[in-house]
Amino acid sequence: MEAKKPTTGKFGLIYGTAAAIIGIVFTFMLMASDLLFDPSPVKSIVQAIIFIVIVILxxxxxxxxxxxxxxxxxSLAIGAIVAIVASIIGLIFMYCLTTFIVPDFWAQNAEATRAIMIENNPSISPEDLENMLEMQSKFNWIIYPAMLVMNLVVGFFTALIxxxxxKKTENLY
Incomplete structure (x- = not known):
């Protein structure tokens, strides 16, 4: 009897789910340490490294x-499936986070952005600041497709490399 070959779909589903769960736990850790709205790029770098390691694993x-x-x-199939599964679960969580868990998420995000804008440009007029924040609030929805695209791009290049x-193919001779 021949041993059953593993499928790319199974591995992609398992590891994509693991990536999403780890991302969710990471978000709760940020919330617990009051760093959810911290503008530091370190958060994004850590999340990217975690995702890349999971795709490689x-x-x-x-x-x-x-x-x-x-x-x-x-390899590419596994990377794509991991990215899609992690993205779908992550998007559902992000929606729940911004709607139910932290219902004033976008308002808190705007306040954090306001503080950064004032710090980076102390001479900004209140009218310009309000116009920029209002414009930003109109495009909050962009985070959802951007998250999907970024995961797919990172997953693709990680899987490619x-x-x-x-790569090691079977010798058919």
Missing amino acids: AIYNFKKNNDNYLSLGQ TGLIL
Whole structure:
């Protein structure tokens, strides 16, 4: 009896769910430490590193469970599935966060942005500041598709590089 081959879909689903859960836990950690609205780029860098490591682990473990074989196509499929699953779960969580968990999320975000704008440009007029914040509030929805696109781009390039490094195809002869 031949051993059952692993599927890219299964690995993508498992690791995509893991990435989303870790991202959600990270968000709650930021909330607990009062850093949710902190403008530091470190948060984004840490989230990106976590996501990249999970994509790499998914591909590596797939190869390990696939008799040490991995094609570039399999690597890209796993990366795409991880990114899509993590994004969908993350988007649902983001909606819940901004609607139910922190109902005044966008108002708090605007206040944090106001403080940053004043700090970076102390001579800004109150009218200009209000106009900028009002314009920003009209485009809050952009975070949802941007999150999806960023995860797909990062997932694709991570899977591409990882697949090129770990690629090993079966000898059919």
